[in-house]
Amino acid sequence: MAELYLQHKKHYVAVDCIIFGFDMQELKLLCIKRDFEPQKGQWSLMGGFLEEDEDTDAAAERVLNELTGLQGIYLEQLQSYGNVSRDPAGRVVSIAYYALIDSVKFDREISRNFHARWFTLSDLPELIFDHEQMVDKAIKRLRRRCRFQPVGFELLPEKFTLPQLQNLYEQIFGTKFDKRNFRKKILSFDILQKLEEKDKDGSKRGAFYYSFDHVRYSELMNNGFNFEI
Amino acid sequence: MAELYLQHKKHYVAVDCIIFGFDMQELKLLCIKRDFEPQKGQWSLMGGFLEEDEDTDAAAERVLNELTGLQGIYLEQLQSYGNVSRDPAGRVVSIAYYALIDSVKFDREISRNFHARWFTLSDLPELIFDHEQMVDKAIKRLRRRCRFQPVGFELLPEKFTLPQLQNLYEQIFGTKFDKRNFRKKILSFDILQKLEEKDKDGSKRGAFYYSFDHVRYSELMNNGFNFEI
DNA sequence: GCAAAAGTGTTGAACTTACACCCATGT
DNA sequence: ACATGGGTGTAAGTTCAACACTTTTGC
Numbered sequence: 001m002a003e004l005y006l007q008h009k010k011h012y013v014a015v016d017c018i019i020f021g022f023d024m025q026e027l028k029l030l031c032i033k034r035d036f037e038p039q040k041g042q043w044s045l046m047g048g049f050l051e052e053d054e055d056t057d058a059a060a061e062r063v064l065n066e067l068t069g070l071q072g073i074y075l076e077q078l079q080s081y082g083n084v085s086r087d088p089a090g091r092v093v094s095i096a097y098y099a100l101i102d103s104v105k106f107d108r109e110i111s112r113n114f115h116a117r118w119f120t121l122s123d124l125p126e127l128i129f130d131h132e133q134m135v136d137k138a139i140k141r142l143r144r145r146c147r148f149q150p151v152g153f154e155l156l157p158e159k160f161t162l163p164q165l166q167n168l169y170e171q172i173f174g175t176k177f178d179k180r181n182f183r184k185k186i187l188s189f190d191i192l193q194k195l196e197e198k199d200k201d202g203s204k205r206g207a208f209y210y211s212f213d214h215v216r217y218s219e220l221m222n223n224g225f226n227f228e229i
Numbered sequence: 230m231a232e233l234y235l236q237h238k239k240h241y242v243a244v245d246c247i248i249f250g251f252d253m254q255e256l257k258l259l260c261i262k263r264d265f266e267p268q269k270g271q272w273s274l275m276g277g278f279l280e281e282d283e284d285t286d287a288a289a290e291r292v293l294n295e296l297t298g299l300q301g302i303y304l305e306q307l308q309s310y311g312n313v314s315r316d317p318a319g320r321v322v323s324i325a326y327y328a329l330i331d332s333v334k335f336d337r338e339i340s341r342n343f344h345a346r347w348f349t350l351s352d353l354p355e356l357i358f359d360h361e362q363m364v365d366k367a368i369k370r371l372r373r374r375c376r377f378q379p380v381g382f383e384l385l386p387e388k389f390t391l392p393q394l395q396n397l398y399e400q401i402f403g404t405k406f407d408k409r410n411f412r413k414k415i416l417s418f419d420i421l422q423k424l425e426e427k428d429k430d431g432s433k434r435g436a437f438y439y440s441f442d443h444v445r446y447s448e449l450m451n452n453g454f455n456f457e458i
Numbered sequence: 459g460c461a462a463a464a465g466t467g468t469t470g471a472a473c474t475t476a477c478a479c480c481c482a483t484g485t
Numbered sequence: 486a487c488a489t490g491g492g493t494g495t496a497a498g499t500t501c502a503a504c505a506c507t508t509t510t511g512c
Contacts, residue, residue: 010239056311082285
């Protein structure tokens with residue numbers, strides 16, 4: 001049956017990954033310094049070409065894994081970019097994905113090979129092609145997602161404190177929240193489990209660790225519950 | 230420089246259009262009955278293959294125009310669908326777009342050639358490939374867009390009455406709104422202009438026409454105004 | 459004159475925001 | 486003992502949701 005489409009043109013298809021990471025201080029973006037053409041030596045998102053028998057989602061996972069060594073990461077398609085002249089070296093339709101990782105957990109060894117570096121959002125380098133456009137869009141999408149779904153937790157380790165969580169949200173939205181109001185709201189969802197243990201790194205007194213209760217969250221969602229920050 | 234990518238595979242790329250229309254009664258979706266292979270005789274979204282020197286957005290506009298004869302229509306990319314086996318006749322990555330049109334204004338002649346038909350959302354036919362998935366996603370996206378941006382107006386003619394507008398929103402969200410609350414809110418945005426004229430079709434008394442004030446809306450948006458239904 | 463849709467305000471409830479002090483601990 | 490960040494409650498303001506009757510006019 002494949003001959004049905006023979007009259008049509010084929011195109012290169014790539015995936016590009018916008019990789020967000022959080023290190024308890026700042027929200028950051030992982031970029032690579034290209035040591036290949038075109039635009040060698042410039043900063044870029046990590047990308048790769050779609051293979052023949054590969055779902056596009058799988059391609060994005062592969063590309064993310066090639067740079068970070070990570071698997072099972074939150075990855076969502078942003079949208080595709082298909083202007084004829086977006087890549088001066090050829091006509092490539094690129095599908096952008098964004099990933100959320102705990103930026104402490106990733107393979108420094110591998111990423112060093114790609115000359116990868118974390119950049120804070122307020123201090124991004126110039127990126128090749130339309131990659132800056134992709135990043136802008138990804139930030140907007142991340143904000144929307146975080147308002148209505150608890151994906152922020154993807155950027156944190158299993159255990160985290162409320163001040164850490166608040167800081168994360170502040171980074172994502174670029175604003176400050178009132179400590180009391182933030183706690184009240186986030187705890188009212190009843191999707192966090194308070195642990196016995198305290199984190200003593202952040203302060204002398206120490207802050208209680210919490211963990212995200214996936215089971216409780218699914219229950220709530222099935223009952224039409226509406227998460228909204 | 231084009232030889233840089235020669236080692237990589239190329240793929241067929243298509244665009245598919247989810248075309249929403251409103252006829253003052255119901256929100257509808259325009260589908261075509263395929264008289265070509267594969268899946269000849271089944272219902273499908275209108276689609277087409279990406280050409281060599283064509284931006285993907287332009288391809289979507291072309292495909293929309295081929296079916297409806299319309300130009301300058303609200304068209305937004307949804308996302309791409311790239312599972313290897315989504316199309317049994319070959320590996321095709323499809324980029325889905327959704328369009329909003331006033332379903333009174335379109336070329337019946339052309340669309341008849343495609344055996345096109347409007348379906349209400351509650352009574353959709355079975356669609357080929359992953360087109361139902363695309364439609365589901367498009368409906369969700371439309372709802373979100375309509376909540377935060379006044380795109381609903383794209384589905385209406387220049388002049389419309391408040392009861393018509395309310396009905397449109399009710400169709401989109403699948404709920405009923407309180408007449409008084411709806412008016413209060415929509416008028417409070419100050420983006421509608423009341424006209425002298427009345428529509429006498431919908432009722433004996435007649436309802437005042439309004440028009441969307443694009444200038445006023447841009448002004449408000451530039452001042453950080455937040456539209457939200 | 460009556461049926462059918464258009465138009466119009468108010469009140470209580472829920473939610474959001476603003477705000478200041480004590481606590482625990484390492485140094 | 487003091488500096489540092491963690492933790493807690495309340496009151497005012499705002500927004501949202503619920504609710505019923507009058508108006509106009511074609512038949």
